[in-house]
Amino acid sequence: MRILILGAGAVGLTVAAMLSEHAEVYAVCRKRYADAISADGFVMTGIWGEKTCRFPCGESAPAGSWDYIIISTKSAATREICEKYHHLFGDAEIVSLQNGIGNEEIIGEYTSHVIGAMIITGFEWRGDNAVFVSVDGGKTMFGRFPKGTDDAARKLSVLFNASGIRSDVSSDIKSVVWSKAFYSCSLNPLGAVMECPYGELRKAPAWNIITNIVSEAFAISKAEGVELPQKSASAYLDFLMQEKIPPTAKHYSSMYQDIISGRLTEVDYMNGAIVKLGRKHGIATPVNEMMVNLTHFKEELR
Numbered sequence: 001m002r003i004l005i006l007g008a009g010a011v012g013l014t015v016a017a018m019l020s021e022h023a024e025v026y027a028v029c030r031k032r033y034a035d036a037i038s039a040d041g042f043v044m045t046g047i048w049g050e051k052t053c054r055f056p057c058g059e060s061a062p063a064g065s066w067d068y069i070i071i072s073t074k075s076a077a078t079r080e081i082c083e084k085y086h087h088l089f090g091d092a093e094i095v096s097l098q099n100g101i102g103n104e105e106i107i108g109e110y111t112s113h114v115i116g117a118m119i120i121t122g123f124e125w126r127g128d129n130a131v132f133v134s135v136d137g138g139k140t141m142f143g144r145f146p147k148g149t150d151d152a153a154r155k156l157s158v159l160f161n162a163s164g165i166r167s168d169v170s171s172d173i174k175s176v177v178w179s180k181a182f183y184s185c186s187l188n189p190l191g192a193v194m195e196c197p198y199g200e201l202r203k204a205p206a207w208n209i210i211t212n213i214v215s216e217a218f219a220i221s222k223a224e225g226v227e228l229p230q231k232s233a234s235a236y237l238d239f240l241m242q243e244k245i246p247p248t249a250k251h252y253s254s255m256y257q258d259i260i261s262g263r264l265t266e267v268d269y270m271n272g273a274i275v276k277l278g279r280k281h282g283i284a285t286p287v288n289e290m291m292v293n294l295t296h297f298k299e300e301l302r
């Protein structure tokens with residue numbers, strides 16, 4: 001199986017390292033990562049094991065056809081990466097291995113072969129050729145976007161499992177992607193602005209804010225016709241409190257890590273997407289809008 005990973009950073013390079021033992025993988029990444037990996041290999045630490053891996057990577061994609069092309073940029077770069085590489089898409093299945101709302105729709109402007117995915121594992125940079133895998137919040141999910149499942153999604157999931165990444169398929173991947181986006185909307189900006197791990201957000205003042213974020217987001221999912229696995233805002237809040245926060249209670253959100261490392265956050269593709277859809281449907285989303293503004297303010301203060 002030939003797999004191209006476009007915009008490989010913390011997620012994409014680690015996934016490349018894992019898959020490369022079971023498939024032919026090439027990662028397109030920035031020159032400084034490619035140089036460091038070529039010189040010293042890619043160093044993985046954390047819950048997926050400690051190892052130094054070698055796999056081909058570089059600034060541009062080699063010629064040839066691919067079975068899967070995995071996009072693992074931040075959401076802000078999805079369109080740019082599609083513009084730059086859509087000539088390689090051919091019959092390949094194009095997979096969005098990203099957080100946020102709207103990536104699959106952008107990819108869908110360039111191909112009819114879109115696979116949606118949801119990954120809830122933590123990846124933290126430890127140098128130009130090193131990533132620490134920090135937490136595991138559940139299986140990585142794949143499915144034909146927006147709905148349905150087929151051999152292409154199943155084969156990819158089988159490869160991930162064989163490579164040591166717990167995975168499954170969903171026949172409603174859009175719903176799974178939105179459910180993860182609600183998790184990110186709830187925990188990431190608040191954790192970034194308050195500089196605290198997820199577990200602290202269970203305290204009443206934070207939980208009051210999260211309750212409003214989730215209620216507004218649910219009104220938007222209803223208006224968009226996206227049915228989440230959790231049928232109501234209160235069911236979602238229970239799921240967050242009981243199932244999702246405990247395994248990642250000590251984790252500092254990737255948005256917090258983006259801010260302290262001087263990178264722009266993806267808040268515009270999380271709470272910002274809820275605000276934008278709220279305007280489209282005439283639904284007020286003041287708490288999500290506040291989180292967008294606070295996060296951008298925090299970005300400017302660093």
Ligand SMILES: NC(=O)C1=CN([C@@H]2O[C@H](COP(=O)(O)OP(=O)(O)OC[C@H]3O[C@@H](n4cnc5c(N)ncnc54)[C@H](O)[C@@H]3O)[C@@H](O)[C@H]2O)C=CC1
Nearest residue numbers: 007008009010011029072073074075077098099119122123
């Ligand atoms: N880091 C984490 O723990 C998790 C991240 N995610 C999601 O996965 C996605 C990727 O996140 P990370 O890997 O953490 O981000 P990252 O910032 O480490 O990696 C993205 C990479 O894309 C590269 N890139 C952008 N445009 C490019 C281009 N034209 N050519 C080559 N490289 C290009 C950037 O330079 C960067 O290195 C995001 O949507 C994120 O929300 C999901 C779950 C966990």
Ligand SMILES: CC(C)(CO)C(=O)C(=O)O
Nearest residue numbers: 120121122137248253254
């Ligand atoms: C690492 C993870 C998956 C939290 O569990 C995450 O989504 C984040 O920090 O943005």
